[in-house]
Amino acid sequence: MIKIKITDVAQRAGVSKSTVSQYLNGRFEYMSKETKKRVKAAVDDLNYIPNPIARSLKTDKTKMIGVIVRDITGYDTSRFIRGIHDYCKTSEYNALIYNTDFDPEIEAKSLHALNQLRVEGMLIASSGKNTSIITGFIEAGMQIVQFQIEHDGNEKNIVICDYRQAAFEATEYLIKLGHKRIGFVTQDFQDIKSRRERYLGYVEAHERYNIPLDKQLTKYWDRETGFEESFMDILDPSVLPTAFFTQQLDISTELLTIFKENHISIPDDVSLLAFEEIPNAEFFQVPISVVKQESHKLGYEAAKLLIENIKSKNKAPNRITIPCTLATRDSCIEV
Known part of the structure; x- marks a missing residue:
């Protein structure tokens, strides 16, 4: 394939290389309509494609x-x-x-x-x-x-x-359904402000409705190792939260797997609300409530x-x- 150069375009249009360069960079102020038309025709006829790397070296763009x-x-x-x-x-x-x-x-x-x-x-x-x-x-x-x-x-x-407001509204929704034991399932948030904001929204909703915060209901999950403790500890019906609020898609899917393996029914045994959409969640046998990020x-x-x-x-x-x-x-x- 023959490589077309700017000199070929200039020769076809009967103008200088500088004029072709000005055309390619959109500088038409001092260019007649006829010249602009000839350069455009030459570019189209030769199927000339400017070299973006060479142009960036000249323009720093x-x-x-x-x-x-x-x-x-x-x-x-x-x-x-x-x-x-x-x-x-x-x-x-x-x-x-x-x-x-x-x-x-x-x-x-x-x-x-x-x-x-x-x-x-x-x-x-x-x-x-x-x-x-x-x-x-x-x-x-x-x-x-x-x-x-x-x-x-x-x-x-x-x-x-707006993670904090979203977590507040989600927790408030569960509280208004009558839930007072809401499990908050999250990754570690000590060094990450956006994760911590979700927890603060969860805490704020408890404070707003005068519900004591049980820190044992906050459970931690790691991308490499999974849950920090055995989930069997809180699957005992006597201590099982009435709702879980999960903070990440992978947490939600792993928790759903645990529920299935232990024959825990949603929503009859426990309610579930997930932060981050679960793909096709609206088509599940029991569609999952979620906080959607836009x-x-x-x-x-x-x-x-x-x-x-x-x-x-x-x-x-x-x-x-x-x-x-x-x-x-x-x-x-x-x-």
């Missing part, structure tokens, strides 16, 4: 953003990426997506790789383990917007769900904020909070 996610196959993450893509379609930017599989070392390599690829900005669901790298890039002029998870509350630009909107707003910051680098830091939606189904009943 790649029109690329980097996206770093923890699990590209995740239900909410896939919708987040779609939101990014939908906003990019309204701009001149494209996205490069890196998947870390929850590994901080892969995350660090992804940050450096995207920087070497000369992206103009990055979106990242950070592990919290590479703060020094992220801070260094920001100080060097890289535009970075974090999303989905907040660690210490010092993130400069972030788009996040993931598409989250991605759309994150991409919008990043690209606006790229175009106007002196903008003040911005924190955008997106409300969640409580979808009540058949897995929660009155007691």
Whole structure:
């Protein structure tokens, strides 16, 4: 295949290379309509495609953003990426997506790789383990917007769900159904603000309705090791919560497996409300109530904020909070 060069376009149009370059970069101010028409015809006739790498070296603009996610196959993450893509379609930017599989070392390599690829900005669901790298890039002029998870509350630009309000409303819903023993099942949240906000919403609802908080009803789950203690300890009918409020999709699915193995019926034996949508949960024999994150909107707003910051680098830091939606189904009943 013959490689068409800018000189070929210039020769076909009967203009200089500089004029073709101005046309390709949208600078038509001093170009006659006839010249513009001839250059366009030459580009179309020769099927000329500009070299984006060469153009970026001249203009310092790649029109690329980097996206770093923890699990590209995740239900909410896939919708987040779609939101990014939908906003990019309204701009001149494209996205490069890196998947870390929850590994901080892969995350660090992804940050450096995207920087070497000369992206103009990055979106990242950070592990919290590479703060020094992220801070260094920001100080060097890289535009970075974090999303989905907040660690210490010092993130400069972030788009996040209103986790605390969502957890309060979900717990309140269960309380109004008569539940006073609500199991809160979560990953460790001591060093992650966005997880801690969910717990604080759960606590706030108990305080609002004067229900004593039983800390033994808070159970912990780890991505590598599963539940911190044997769930058999709380499956005893005498101590079993009347409802469980799970905080992550993998927790919800593992708990559903335990219920099935131990012949615990939802909602007859226990109610279940999950934070994060369970794929096709509305089609289960007993549809599961969930707190939905507006993931598409989250991605759309994150991409919008990043690209606006790229175009106007002196903008003040911005924190955008997106409300969640409580979808009540058949897995929660009155007691």
